[in-house]
Amino acid sequence: MESAQRNRLPVELSVNNIGGIDRTDVSFSPGVTVLTGRNATNRTSFLQAIMAALGSERASLKGDADEGSVELTIGDETYTRTLSRQNGTVVTSGEPYLDDPEIADLFAFLLESNEARRAVARGDDLRDLIMRPVDTDAIQADIEQLTTEKRQIDSELEELESLGKQLPELEEKRTRLEGEIEEKRAALETKETELEDADSDVSETRKEKQELNEKLEELRETRSHLENIRFKIETEEDSIEALEGELDELESEQANLPDVSTDPATDFEQRFQTLRERKRQLDSTVSELQTIVQFNEEMLEGTSPDIRAALQSTAESGSDGSLTDQLVADAETVVCWTCGTEVEKQKIESTLEQLRSLRQDKLDERSELNAEMKELEEEKSELEAKREERQRVERRLQQLETELDDRSAKLDDLRDERAAVTDDIDSLEQEVEELEQEDYSEVLDLHREANQLEFELERLETDLDDVNTKISNIEDKLVEQEQLEEQRAEIQSELTDLRTRIDQIEANAVDQFNDHMASMLELLDYANLDRIWIERTEQQVREGRRKVSKSVFNLHVIRTTDSESTYEDTIDHLSESEREVTGLVFALAGYLVHDVYDRVPFILLDSLEAIDSDRIATLVDYFSEYAGYLVAALLPEDAAALDSEYERVTEI
Numbered sequence: 001m002e003s004a005q006r007n008r009l010p011v012e013l014s015v016n017n018i019g020g021i022d023r024t025d026v027s028f029s030p031g032v033t034v035l036t037g038r039n040a041t042n043r044t045s046f047l048q049a050i051m052a053a054l055g056s057e058r059a060s061l062k063g064d065a066d067e068g069s070v071e072l073t074i075g076d077e078t079y080t081r082t083l084s085r086q087n088g089t090v091v092t093s094g095e096p097y098l099d100d101p102e103i104a105d106l107f108a109f110l111l112e113s114n115e116a117r118r119a120v121a122r123g124d125d126l127r128d129l130i131m132r133p134v135d136t137d138a139i140q141a142d143i144e145q146l147t148t149e150k151r152q153i154d155s156e157l158e159e160l161e162s163l164g165k166q167l168p169e170l171e172e173k174r175t176r177l178e179g180e181i182e183e184k185r186a187a188l189e190t191k192e193t194e195l196e197d198a199d200s201d202v203s204e205t206r207k208e209k210q211e212l213n214e215k216l217e218e219l220r221e222t223r224s225h226l227e228n229i230r231f232k233i234e235t236e237e238d239s240i241e242a243l244e245g246e247l248d249e250l251e252s253e254q255a256n257l258p259d260v261s262t263d264p265a266t267d268f269e270q271r272f273q274t275l276r277e278r279k280r281q282l283d284s285t286v287s288e289l290q291t292i293v294q295f296n297e298e299m300l301e302g303t304s305p306d307i308r309a310a311l312q313s314t315a316e317s318g319s320d321g322s323l324t325d326q327l328v329a330d331a332e333t334v335v336c337w338t339c340g341t342e343v344e345k346q347k348i349e350s351t352l353e354q355l356r357s358l359r360q361d362k363l364d365e366r367s368e369l370n371a372e373m374k375e376l377e378e379e380k381s382e383l384e385a386k387r388e389e390r391q392r393v394e395r396r397l398q399q400l401e402t403e404l405d406d407r408s409a410k411l412d413d414l415r416d417e418r419a420a421v422t423d424d425i426d427s428l429e430q431e432v433e434e435l436e437q438e439d440y441s442e443v444l445d446l447h448r449e450a451n452q453l454e455f456e457l458e459r460l461e462t463d464l465d466d467v468n469t470k471i472s473n474i475e476d477k478l479v480e481q482e483q484l485e486e487q488r489a490e491i492q493s494e495l496t497d498l499r500t501r502i503d504q505i506e507a508n509a510v511d512q513f514n515d516h517m518a519s520m521l522e523l524l525d526y527a528n529l530d531r532i533w534i535e536r537t538e539q540q541v542r543e544g545r546r547k548v549s550k551s552v553f554n555l556h557v558i559r560t561t562d563s564e565s566t567y568e569d570t571i572d573h574l575s576e577s578e579r580e581v582t583g584l585v586f587a588l589a590g591y592l593v594h595d596v597y598d599r600v601p602f603i604l605l606d607s608l609e610a611i612d613s614d615r616i617a618t619l620v621d622y623f624s625e626y627a628g629y630l631v632a633a634l635l636p637e638d639a640a641a642l643d644s645e646y647e648r649v650t651e652i
Contacts, residue, residue, distance in 0.1 A: 009075035011629065017068030018052065018083070019045025019060050019298075024652050032624045032646040033631045036639035042652045043633035044111065047604045050631065051109050052081045054600055055098030058105060058113075059083065060298055061090045072097065097600060103133045104600045107590035108627075112607035113297055116590055117583035122357065123571060126534065126553040130509045130590050136502060143498050146491050153488045160481045163474045170471050177464040184457040191453055195446040212432070213447070219428045220451035226421045227455065229414055236411045240404060247400045250393050257390045268380045275373050282366045289359040296352050300345075505593060506551050510534045513589035520585055520622065524615045526575075530566055531558040532582055555582075576610040581619065588623060601628030608634065613641035620646075 008030045015024050020042045035043040052059035053072035061068045061083040068083045080094040098104060106116055106129070119129050336343045514533045521529060535554045557569040574582065584605075591597065603623055608616050616638050624630045639648065 008628065012071075012073040013046075013049060013053070014071040015046070015049040015068075016070075017062040017065035018049045018070060019062065021045045021049065021062070021652065026649055026652065028629075028631070028647055028649060030628055031630070032620060032642070033629070034620075034639045034642055034646050034648050035631065035633040035652070036636050036648055036650055037652075038635065044606055046649075046652050047109075047111060047606055047631065047633055050602065050604060051101075051105075052083070052092075053079050053096060054104060054109075054602060055081075055096035055101035056105050056109060057092065057101065058109070058111075060294065061085060069094075103594055103596055104602075106132065107587050107594065107596050108600055108602055109604050110584060110587050110606070111604065113293075114583075114587065116587035117580070118356070120555070120571065120583040120586055121579045122353075122360070124360065126555065126586065127506065127536075127551050130553070130586075130593065131502070131505065133594050134502065134505060139498055139501060143495060146495050146498070150488060150491045150495065153484050153491070157481065157484055157488065160477060160484070164478055164481075167471065167474055170467055170474070174464065174467045174471065177460055177467060181457065181460045181464065184453060184460060188450065188453040188457060191446060191450045195450055215428065215432050216447045216451060219425065219432060219448075220455060222421060222425050222428060223451075224455050224458070226418065226425060227459070229418045229421060233411065233414045233418065236407055236414060240407050240411065243400055243404050243407070247397065247404070250397050250400065254390065254393045254397065257393065258386055259390070268376060271376060272373065275369060275376070279366060279369050279373070282362055282369065286359060286362050286366065289355060289362065293352065293355050293359060296348070296355070300348065300352070503551075506536055506553075509589055509593045510536050510553065512592050513586055516588055516622075517582070517585045520581060520619070523618050523622065524581065526578060528559050528561065529557075529574075529578060530560045532556070532578075533558075577612065577615070580608065580610045581615070584619065584623075588626065592626065597627060603627040603630045605630070605632040608632070608638065613638045617641040617643070 010027060010029050012027045013025070015021050015026075017023075020040070024042075024046070026046070035046060037043055048056075048059040049070045050072065053070040059070075059081075066085045070081045072079045079097045081092060081096050082094045083090050083092055106114075110117060115124075116129060118124075119126055333342050333344055336348070517532050521532065533556050535556060537552050537554060539550060539552045555571055557571060557574060558566055559569045560566050571579070571582075591603065603626070605620070605623070608619075611619065616634065620630065620632055620642060634642070
């Protein structure tokens with residue numbers, strides 16, 4: 001709340017042709033400023049001028065002017081707004097205080113037509129109103145994005161966990177291979193020693209020994225080549241088996257995917273067109289209703305001088321006083337601006353309330369239409385995703401079939417090569433047998449055994465290299481695990497914050513309303529009105545064609561009888577004063593929940609006549625604690641009840 005009080009600078013306001021104001025320059029100080037005067041003294045127009053400078057679109061151009069302007073100066077900062085009539089409509093320009101005035105229109109500019117004030121009297125959805133400034137779609141989009149990121153990290157962590165489980169087995173295999181290699185090396189050394197001893201005992205010619213050694217070397221290399229071919233065959237067979245398994249899985253996945261052969265955009269466009277056309281019609285109706293409501297509100301406020309002048313010229317010459325005086329002097333009747341006859345003001349206000357209700361109904365219908373269009377868009381996106389998934393599966397199936405054909409052909413070639421090499425080994429063994437003599441048989445056996453040991457040692461060393469490479473790769477990847485886990489924890493924390501943000505705002509709004517309402521009722525001392533409070537519940541509601549769970553704010557009224565027993569009443573039975581106070585407190589709850597005081601340090605109050613003077617004074621005192629500037633438009637008798645130290649503005 002410090003920000004509401006930090007801007008303690010004087011304010012200067014210059015107004016031209018806004019509402020019923022021709023021109024005025026007014027200065028006021030921080031704190032409470034009271035605009036005191038009778039009706040039709042441009043107090044509401046002055047508040048609208050402040051609103052315009054602060055960024056609101058809810059200010060009207062003087063009826064006989066083509067252009068109006070407002071200049072608001074706070075300390076050394078100046079904010080401007082210009083209203084111009086162009087092609088039958090009023091457009092705005094300039095550099096106002098706020099870029100987006102929605103939240104201030106809802107909870108800071110508390111004139112008679114303020115939605116937060118009217119929502120209580122009309123029984124509107126209070127939850128939707130308090131949550132309107134919250135971009136729930138953006139929050140949901142953030143949730144979906146973070147969920148996708150978390151899912152990807154989970155997948156990577158699962159892969160790393162699986163790799164980590166492989167490490168003990170690989171390390172055990174490495175130990176076993178190292179032991180086998182040591183054994184093979186020892187056996188080879190022993191065999192080579194035996195071979196050297198045997199060679200020294202055999203006398204043979206250099207030529208015979210060389211030829212025999214060459215044949216034995218060739219036989220060893222051929223056998224090694226055969227073993228490599230067998231290894232490649234096993235590898236290809238394993239690959240083919242894996243590909244066939246993946247092929248079966250994809251074919252099963254393909255069978256479960258719908259056959260979306262056509263572009264979903266073609267099918268959905270006509271349905272979208274129908275919904276868009278209906279939305280355009282609703283937009284037009286809402287705009288027309290807004291114009292009608294605003295015009296009638298201005299007429300009730302007496303801020304359309306051209307029409308007042310025209311009515312005055314047709315008024316009966318025998319009437320006492322000016323027509324303007326007649327319009328405002330009698331609180332019960334006014335001169336109708338459509339037919340010129342005197343009618344009850346309550347009837348016009350009742351008709352105006354019906355128009356507001358119709359406008360709200362159309363806004364609700366437009367919201368439902370937007371939800372249906374969004375649902376249709378999601379359905380279209382889902383179909384497109386399924387179509388893309390099926391295309392991906394079909395592409396992968398084609399790739400697998402091609403790869404299977406290639407590997408099968410390669411497997412056939414390897415088997416042919418294996419047969420040829422086997423024949424070569426048979427021939428070499430026969431040649432070696434022919435070279436063998438009785439005296440060399442022991443030496444030849446030792447050569448064969450030594451060759452076999454060398455081959456087995458080479459294979460073991462190759463396997464050990466493969467195992468070491470796999471272990472090294474896994475250990476490198478596991479280094480990323482801690483970082484991924486930290487990243488996942490951060491995302492989870494963000495998700496928790498996003499998923500609870502809406503709930504926290506709703507709960508805070510209810511608490512703020514209930515606390516301030518309790519304080520106000522205690523201060524205002526309404527007879528037999530014990531408590532007004534909001535209960536937050538979950539209900540199933542329809543959005544488009546779906547039912548979803550949604551928070552609902554239920555307003556409860558508790559009264560006490562003369563016998564001190566309590567009972568629950570309805571909002572319809574509240575007095576006009578009680579309803580107005582409830583609406584104002586609800587607006588204050590929104591002002592505090594959304595930290596409006598951080599964006600605009602103003603609260604504007606108008607049309608408090610339904611509340612008695614002493615209670616108005618209490619309410620102004622209470623609200624003044626939460627805004628740097630509180631400007632209230634009051635009748636003289638109501639203003640008299642306020643603290644005399646509050647600044648007064650009597651001339652506008």
